[in-house]
Amino acid sequence: MEKFDYDARYFNPLHTLDCGQIFRFEQFKEGFFVLSRDNACYVHSDGVKTVVESENSEYFYNFFDLARDYSKINGEMKKFGVPLLSRSAEICSGLRLLNQDAEEMIYSFIISQNNNIPRIKGIISRICGGLGEKREFMGRQFFTFPSTPKLAAAGVKFFKDCGCGYRDSFLFDTSNRIKKEGIKDLYPLPSAELKKRLLTYKGIGGKVADCIALFGFSKRDSFPVDTWLEKVYHDDFGGKESDRNKISQYFCNLFGENSGYAQQYLFYGKRSNL
DNA sequence: GCCCAGGAGTGCA
DNA sequence: TGCACTCATGGG
Numbered sequence: 001m002e003k004f005d006y007d008a009r010y011f012n013p014l015h016t017l018d019c020g021q022i023f024r025f026e027q028f029k030e031g032f033f034v035l036s037r038d039n040a041c042y043v044h045s046d047g048v049k050t051v052v053e054s055e056n057s058e059y060f061y062n063f064f065d066l067a068r069d070y071s072k073i074n075g076e077m078k079k080f081g082v083p084l085l086s087r088s089a090e091i092c093s094g095l096r097l098l099n100q101d102a103e104e105m106i107y108s109f110i111i112s113q114n115n116n117i118p119r120i121k122g123i124i125s126r127i128c129g130g131l132g133e134k135r136e137f138m139g140r141q142f143f144t145f146p147s148t149p150k151l152a153a154a155g156v157k158f159f160k161d162c163g164c165g166y167r168d169s170f171l172f173d174t175s176n177r178i179k180k181e182g183i184k185d186l187y188p189l190p191s192a193e194l195k196k197r198l199l200t201y202k203g204i205g206g207k208v209a210d211c212i213a214l215f216g217f218s219k220r221d222s223f224p225v226d227t228w229l230e231k232v233y234h235d236d237f238g239g240k241e242s243d244r245n246k247i248s249q250y251f252c253n254l255f256g257e258n259s260g261y262a263q264q265y266l267f268y269g270k271r272s273n274l
Numbered sequence: 275g276c277c278c279a280g281g282a283g284t285g286c287a
Numbered sequence: 288t289g290c291a292c293t294c295a296t297g298g299g
Binding site for chain 2: 020021109110112113114115116117118119120167170202203204205206207208211224225226227228229244267271
Binding site: 114115116118119122123163164166167243 | 289293294295296297298
């Protein structure tokens with residue numbers, strides 16, 4: 001068992017986990033049981049220190065993006081004079097962007113399209129239960145996220161039976177393509193080029209590509225626009241466009257390198273009615 | 275029964 | 288290029 005802690009003011013487990021960037025976590029004891037790739041951790045906070053217990057501290061230190069100073073990022077958010085953003089930044093100063101596994105993000109966000117978060121979590125959980133490896137951490141059983149070869153070999157019916165709906169063939173096609181080609185050459189690409197490449201996969205459009213770039217490739221200059229951010233754009237920024245690509249461009253021009261952080265604050269703030 | 279959910283593929287003008 | 292239509296599924 002390895003264990004470390006961090007200033008809770010800039011690391012709040014609930015705000016970090018509950019803003020739609022991760023689908024594999026559950027309430028556990030006084031905090032949360034969190035899964036990423038084939039790793040598990042227990043994260044909990046007393047409001048002063050946030051503690052992470054795992055068998056791989058190095059992995060989760062990077063996963064929770066703890067090398068980065070969020071006090072400055074958080075402060076920047078209040079300079080735009082947008083009440084929703086200021087409130088969210090004030091209340092959610094401990095919200096952090098996770099550095100997650102690229103392939104896990106690709107499959108997870110293909111599932112996310114036109115879907116709601118509770119159901120997305122259920123689908124992913126069933127896929128892991130069916131194809132992942134059984135492990136145990138702190139007396140709790142969990143399943144790893146399946147490798148691409150396992151997903152590729154599963155067949156459309158497996159995904160259908162997990163409740164994926166019409167996204168079953170997207171997962172089948174994309175996993176088989178990644179099995180053949182790999183994604184190694186995607187890592188060094190700049191955001192715009194990466195997004196262009198992601199758009200060529202079945203089931204990945206503009207919004208999902210932005211999520212994968214942001215959460216799976218740590219491209220913080222991405223701004224995914226879903227139904228919630230479209231609401232934010234109209235309600236809180238007085239925007240007139242309806243094309244989500246244009247809305248994303250608007251926000252990227254406004255927030256630049258901090259686009260991803262602003263997006264998460266706004267998403268959480270709007271959904272939570274802050 | 276309806277509307278919505280972290281949308282995208284397709285066909286047609 | 289733009290736009291309407293369609294796609295499974297479960298929760299509210």
